[in-house]
Amino acid sequence: MTPDADVVVVGSGAGGAPVAWTLAEAGRRVIVLEKGPWLREADFTKDEIAFCRRPTVVPRRHEEPHVVEVREGLGWTAFPTPGTDWDFWNGTLVGGATNVMSGFFLRMKPDDFRPLSAYGPVPGADVVDWPIGYDDLEPFYARVEREVGVSGRLRAHRFAEPRSTPEFPFPPTVEHPFASWIDETGSKLGLSPVPLPRAVLARPVGTRRGCSYSGYCGSYGCATGAKGSARVALIDRAVATGRCEVRAHSRATRVLTDEAGRATGVTYLDAQGRAQTVTARAVVVACQAIETSRLLLLSTGPKHPRGLGNAHDQVGRRILFSPDGGGSGLFPLAKFDGDRREALLSDATFVNRTLQDAYVIEDPVLGRRKGGSVDLLLKHSNPIQTAMHAARSNARPSGAPLWGRPLKRAIERLFRDVRQLRFEVFLDWQPMEGCRVTLDPAVRDKDGLPVARVRVDSHEWNRQTATWLCRFGARFLEAMGAEGVRWAANGGPSTNLQAGGCRFGTDPTTSVLDPACRVHDAGNVFVTDGSFMPTGGSVPYTWTIYANAFRVATHVLSEVGGRR
Amino acid sequence: MDDRRDLDRRSFLARAVGGAGLAWLSAVAASVRLERAARAAPTPEGAAPKVLTPAEWRTLEAAQDTLLPSEPDAPGARDVRATAYLDAALADPDTEPPRRDLVRAGAAALDRLARDAGATDFAALDEAGRDRAVEAYARSDEGAAWVDATLAFTLEAMLGDPVHDANPGEVGWRWVGHVPGEPRPARKAQEGGR
Numbered sequence: 001m002t003p004d005a006d007v008v009v010v011g012s013g014a015g016g017a018p019v020a021w022t023l024a025e026a027g028r029r030v031i032v033l034e035k036g037p038w039l040r041e042a043d044f045t046k047d048e049i050a051f052c053r054r055p056t057v058v059p060r061r062h063e064e065p066h067v068v069e070v071r072e073g074l075g076w077t078a079f080p081t082p083g084t085d086w087d088f089w090n091g092t093l094v095g096g097a098t099n100v101m102s103g104f105f106l107r108m109k110p111d112d113f114r115p116l117s118a119y120g121p122v123p124g125a126d127v128v129d130w131p132i133g134y135d136d137l138e139p140f141y142a143r144v145e146r147e148v149g150v151s152g153r154l155r156a157h158r159f160a161e162p163r164s165t166p167e168f169p170f171p172p173t174v175e176h177p178f179a180s181w182i183d184e185t186g187s188k189l190g191l192s193p194v195p196l197p198r199a200v201l202a203r204p205v206g207t208r209r210g211c212s213y214s215g216y217c218g219s220y221g222c223a224t225g226a227k228g229s230a231r232v233a234l235i236d237r238a239v240a241t242g243r244c245e246v247r248a249h250s251r252a253t254r255v256l257t258d259e260a261g262r263a264t265g266v267t268y269l270d271a272q273g274r275a276q277t278v279t280a281r282a283v284v285v286a287c288q289a290i291e292t293s294r295l296l297l298l299s300t301g302p303k304h305p306r307g308l309g310n311a312h313d314q315v316g317r318r319i320l321f322s323p324d325g326g327g328s329g330l331f332p333l334a335k336f337d338g339d340r341r342e343a344l345l346s347d348a349t350f351v352n353r354t355l356q357d358a359y360v361i362e363d364p365v366l367g368r369r370k371g372g373s374v375d376l377l378l379k380h381s382n383p384i385q386t387a388m389h390a391a392r393s394n395a396r397p398s399g400a401p402l403w404g405r406p407l408k409r410a411i412e413r414l415f416r417d418v419r420q421l422r423f424e425v426f427l428d429w430q431p432m433e434g435c436r437v438t439l440d441p442a443v444r445d446k447d448g449l450p451v452a453r454v455r456v457d458s459h460e461w462n463r464q465t466a467t468w469l470c471r472f473g474a475r476f477l478e479a480m481g482a483e484g485v486r487w488a489a490n491g492g493p494s495t496n497l498q499a500g501g502c503r504f505g506t507d508p509t510t511s512v513l514d515p516a517c518r519v520h521d522a523g524n525v526f527v528t529d530g531s532f533m534p535t536g537g538s539v540p541y542t543w544t545i546y547a548n549a550f551r552v553a554t555h556v557l558s559e560v561g562g563r564r
Numbered sequence: 565m566d567d568r569r570d571l572d573r574r575s576f577l578a579r580a581v582g583g584a585g586l587a588w589l590s591a592v593a594a595s596v597r598l599e600r601a602a603r604a605a606p607t608p609e610g611a612a613p614k615v616l617t618p619a620e621w622r623t624l625e626a627a628q629d630t631l632l633p634s635e636p637d638a639p640g641a642r643d644v645r646a647t648a649y650l651d652a653a654l655a656d657p658d659t660e661p662p663r664r665d666l667v668r669a670g671a672a673a674l675d676r677l678a679r680d681a682g683a684t685d686f687a688a689l690d691e692a693g694r695d696r697a698v699e700a701y702a703r704s705d706e707g708a709a710w711v712d713a714t715l716a717f718t719l720e721a722m723l724g725d726p727v728h729d730a731n732p733g734e735v736g737w738r739w740v741g742h743v744p745g746e747p748r749p750a751r752k753a754q755e756g757g758r
Contacts, residue, residue, distance in 0.1 A: 046745030083662025400708035415740035
């Protein structure tokens with residue numbers, strides 16, 4: 001029987017879209033299953049309530065919860081996400097979370113591919129060298145620059161990674177006056193602030209318009225197509241070939257496998273909740289790390305009684321996040337006049353500076369260890385979020401936010417009297433065998449399927465290193481002249497940066513995927529989101545996920561017979 | 565990625581509602597039925613409440629006035645019809661049952677504190693009495709989470725796009741000098757976006 005497609009791809013974000021585009025462009029038929037809606041430029045307004053405060057581009061947590069397990073005393077405590085601030089959904093729509101990313105694009109560095117050799121073991125963590133090196137991925141980083149659209153400009157610095165091309169293919173976005181101020185401070189301190197490469201086009205390219213500098217980028221879909229979402233950059237082009245069909249509102253429930261253990265297709269629920277099946281010669285899973293592990297665990301079959309690829313109890317292990325950490329400082333407008341004051345008030349442009357001088361740190365107590373990136377950015381323009389920040393950052397000892405007339409004065413000050421510059425840190429989340437996704441034994445989603453239970457096991461290293469980097473960021477803000485500098489690093493996870501769970505490697509007993517990101521014991525199933533990563537590097541994951549998905553797409557193409 | 569990492573918030577909310585979290589899974593259907601039964605008398609503004617009982621409305625209106633008081637030069641909850649907004653938000657299927665239940669539980673808790681102080685209910689207290697009651701409630705984990713949740717809905721009513729029946733005449737944006745981003749919504753995204 002002829003299958004419905006050469007390849008079925010589950011998920012249309014940074015992991016799925018490069019495969020859909022590569023295969024469709026090569027003459028192969030692709031069906032993409034996307035759980036969420038297909039929104040387009042015209043749908044993306046700057047409506048804070050809709051896009052930042054309601055589940056418009058993510059599932060309702062009370063219909064599709066996760067269960068979180070965190071340490072309490074000597075044991076663990078578990079609770080479902082609704083009603084808490086825990087949310088592992090990041091963008092459930094065609095193009096995935098790339099629609100709502102800020103587009104901070106940084107490459108991993110050569111030593112990030114060999115952390116064990118470069119930095120040594122971390123006791124209690126499961127650090128390994130990757131089965132591929134930076135050189136294997138570099139051509140695909142370069143390809144993402146062209147195909148997704150990365151804008152920026154190079155500046156030499158101590159930890160700059162080698163490149164195969166001399167410059168970024170697209171010119172940088174317009175910079176906020178804070179950028180030159182940061183550069184001056186950097187010179188004074190002997191540091192080299194890096195112009196931040198960004199998946200945002202400053203000028204029109206093809207059907208995509210350039211950035212409109214609305215001042216609302218992260219958390220919002222892009223109304224011009226300037227942001228390099230997987231949707232505008234890849235899915236739309238794949239569909240235009242006539243060989244890629246996107247099925248929105250399609251919730252994958254199981255990867256089907258035969259007696260030999262190979263995949264035959266995927267079952268899913270359509271918009272009306274009806275069960276459907278799509279058959280294909282290869283299956284690609286890219287649902288973002290937590291949901292990918294969940295789908296594999298749900299996909300039992302004759303040769304996969306414990307879940308697809310889970311013969312050695314490896315699926316869902318070593319989930320990675322990025323340890324939370326960040327801070328802020330205030331610049332009172334009364335201290336500035338004329339043009340400088342006007343410039344400070346501007347919201348619309350990008351600060352676009354990252355400090356990577358502490359990518360490796362030398363500390364008398366912590367020793368030599370991997371550090372990370374410190375990104376500098378404006379406080380978000382969102383007014384409700386800003387007002388809540390005024391309340392929460394002046395919280396009572398019980399944790400209750402400020403209220404009443406004192407709150408109104410704090411809100412007025414934050415909006416009118418000061419400019420806030422923030423920083424956030426990106427660093428490795430130490431891989432832990434027990435930091436893992438399993439199927440919850442009790443809680444089910446609206447379709448009756450077990451939800452993912454996420455045990456968040458954060459190594460003490462995470463908090464220590466995030467703290468070090470926050471102190472570094474805070475000192476930088478103070479050197480700029482910021483007042484009221486404060487920071488926080490608790491070692492908890494940033495739920496919007498997810499990877500791991502199906503690490504790649506050469507040993508099937510300690511990894512889920514082979515170096516081509518093929519499930520070890522199911523030769524025509526590939527995982528192309530961030531799940532493959534054994535360690536995270538000290539940068540946001542998106543560029544690496546895009547690049548690796550392009551790399552794996554060449555293997556998927558070979559699996560179904562190559563170009564035609 | 566910047567604005568989704570709200571460091572101010574995570575720990576106490578998780579603590580406050582984590583323990584009771586599983587109960588809502590089975591209680592959802594029952595509470596929806598109860599709500600429908602409770603809809604009855606018109607609000608002071610004439611419209612029928614969607615979720616709140618008249619007593620809850622009265623208490624929460626007074627509580628929102630305490631959280632975000634109206635002043636001659638700076639609008640407060642009363643100026644933006646914050647209780648009607650809150651009631652509509654609690655009725656929205658996008659709002660999570662635990663958050664809705666928390667807001668309503670706070671109304672009952674504040675009334676209890678008011679009765680302990682000798683008043684018939686929270687709204688019957690004078691301004692100082694209301695402050696003391698909220699202050700006392702906020703010392704508990706539940707009370708702290710209630711202040712956070714109720715304040716968030718109240719600030720949405722003050723600073724959200726008017727397409728959501730919030731911020732009438734952009735009074736909240738004018739108060740703080742906020743310039744909204746473009747493009748602005750012509751309708752609620754939730755109605756057509758799913």
